[in-house]
Amino acid sequence: MARSIQRSSGKAASQGFGSSRRTGGAGAAWEIAVRSLPFTVLEDSGAAFQPALLLVVEASGLVRAMQPVDPSGWRDELPALLQQAIDAPPSGCRRGQPSRVVVGSPELLEPLVALLPGVPVRRGGTPLLEQAVEVFSSTISLESLEQALSEEATVDPGSTYLTADVTPAGVHAFFAAAAALHARHPWACLPQEGHLFRVTSTALAVRQWLGCAIADDEQHEQAVLLFRSEEDYWDYEQLGERADREPLRDNDPWPRHLVIRYKPLLQLSPALRAEIERHGWPLTAGALVPQLMLVEPEHSFALPTAEVLRQLQGVLWGLAFWLDRGIGDPSRWNRHQQPKRVQVDLGDGVVPVSIGGFAGPPRRAIALDPLQARVLEMVECLDGFCAAHLNADYRQLLHRAVRELALQDPSPLRKGYGASWCAGLVHAIGTANYLFEASQQPHCTVAEVGAFFGVSSSVIYAHSKTVRELLRIRPFTKAWTLTLLQQPTDNPQMVDINGLPIDLRRLPAKVQKQVCGRLLASAAGLHRRSAA
Secondary structure (H helix, E strand, O other), X not given: OOOOOOOOOOHHHHHOOOOOOOOOOOOOOEEEEEEEOOOOEEOOOOOEEOOEEEEEEEOOOOEEEEEEEOOOOHHHHHHHHHHHHHHOOOOOOOOOOOOOEEEOOHHHHHHHHHHOOOOOEEEOOOHHHHHHHHHHHHHOOHHHHHXXXXXXXXXXXXXXXXXXXXXXXXXXXXXXXXXXXXXXXXXHHOOOOOEEEEEEEHHHOEEEEEXXXXXXXXXXXXXXXXXXXXXHHHHHHHHHHHHHHOOOOOOOOOOOEEEEEEEEHHHOOHHHHHHHHHHOOOOOOOOEEXXXXXXXXXXXXXXXXXXXXXXHHXXXXXXXXXXXXXXXXXXXXXXXXXXXXXEEEOOOOEEEEEEEEEEOOOOOOOOOOHHHHHHHHHHHHHHHHHHHHOOHHHHHHHHHHHHHHHHOOOOHHHOOOHHHHHHHHHHHHHHHOOOOOOOOOOOOOHHHHHHHHOOOHHHHHHHHHHHHHHHOOOOOOHHHOOHHHOOOOOOOOEEEEOOEEEEHHHOOHHHHHHHHHHHHHHHHHHHHHHHO
């Protein structure tokens, strides 16, 4: 893929920004510079280039605007960046032009004088800008690149429904079927445990699919899950049983299935909302939108195709018609129940769909051995502490620590009290990540740890020492350090994506730019908080 960076219109450069509205008094002084980013990009031709960062920082130390750019084309990006800095700066910055501008390189002088008529522009030191770049450099670590690239590789970009060969008409038909099913409230009609529906349509290449309708009352969300085989469904159940007993491993395969989740329109990205409104796709009575995920075993999400949407259209209408006709007594369902046959009009033809109840054995009660019971107890207790005092990053480290202690032979968790081990784990990992320093966020005290778990400080210190020795937890140890505290490595080019080593430079330039932009936005938020 040849590199491609969107160019701003040259019209703004010729007109300047002298007429931009300023709010309240003289503007602040700005520092503006172009700085190289700490990695290179390989083009299809094999040539390498190093992306740059165009940055605007005001006298308060807050970042007003920034943009990753092609180092040879930053002049084309400068007008749009200045317009953003003047008219749409982040919270904490007043709109308007600067009182003066300081640049660190002479090539910026001429274009800025033309774009900012009447504003003094001179060359000089840019200490605030250098401080912001330092924050970005400490944030864009190897681990943060790995995480961002993994998200880029596995999560649907979420900017459009029109992926692959999907057309607006196909999405409209899918939305209509999903809205019709939602109006029947299948999660209120179908039993939630051990009872599913089974659907077949030869015309749609749907053969013995199993499905269930679930509702999360706490999250106020409803969803329909579909499994393309009975084997996939039982793998899903088995994974759920394991998750009830112990934390799942990162390499545990997910069973292949489809998820249709209903989410409020206002919770979607602006791009998706605009697309839905532009095409007039039908929503539910409560302005809910069907979101489709095709879950793959390697922890990825496949993009829906026109064929998949047509299959789902038939399945959802078939389920709606079946609910209208009455599902019968679920207690009499069995694996060989005779399905009902309905005719579904898909717009381009009528197809037959056979659908009926399916009752498998309920989830078996599994006797937990003492260690499994201890692990489950500790995970639940640690989750409560994380919800009250910590964050998801700490939660992930604590779960990993419990898992590694449980896997040791013999496991130290078989002795002592679960609450004592939990307090020791929080202290050990918290100490390595400066949790007990008041300047850090999140932050708590040893007394708060003891009060939550009901143990004394001496017990906390003793168990923390044991945990640190067993798991070799030290400050700046990669495996036990929060993402934002991890140090940059000497070679940020090689990253691990879904278990495979990949050279960052060989990823498409568009992907690298998106990842870099997301990381810089996160770093800008961190910088704004520290400056404030």
